[in-house]
Amino acid sequence: MFKRSAESHAGASAKKAKRTCKYQEKWTTEFEFVTKSSKGEEYMYCCVCNVDFSVASGGRNDVTRHVQRTSQIGNAATVKEATKIDTMIRPATISSIRLKKRRLCLVLS
Numbered sequence: 001m002f003k004r005s006a007e008s009h010a011g012a013s014a015k016k017a018k019r020t021c022k023y024q025e026k027w028t029t030e031f032e033f034v035t036k037s038s039k040g041e042e043y044m045y046c047c048v049c050n051v052d053f054s055v056a057s058g059g060r061n062d063v064t065r066h067v068q069r070t071s072q073i074g075n076a077a078t079v080k081e082a083t084k085i086d087t088m089i090r091p092a093t094i095s096s097i098r099l100k101k102r103r104l105c106l107v108l109s
């Protein structure tokens with residue numbers, strides 16, 4: 001995939017000392033619905049949003065931020081659904097969505 005030469009980068013980025021974060025296996029166990037991305041080591045894949053997001057700049061912070069945002073979207077959707085459908089159909093709870101997606105994560109990984 002991507003081959004990056006450290007030497008050619010060193011001169012230009014010396015001032016900023018930019019550190020590139022990479023995917024870490026433990027994040028997939030720490031956070032429920034993220035898994036390894038096919039895009040490379042600087043990305044993680046979110047099973048809920050179906051997106052690959054970069055962790056290059058913030059590392060674990062990027063994952064935390066994304067997972068928080070995903071949870072908020074999930075909660076909002078659940079609330080909306082509950083109001084709309086009312087008692088006819090029991091709306092999916094965030095925990096059941098998580099379970100479903102976790103299984104999906106396992107299948108994909």
Ligand SMILES: [Zn+2]
Pocket residue numbers: 046047048049050066067070
């Ligand atoms: Zn997400």
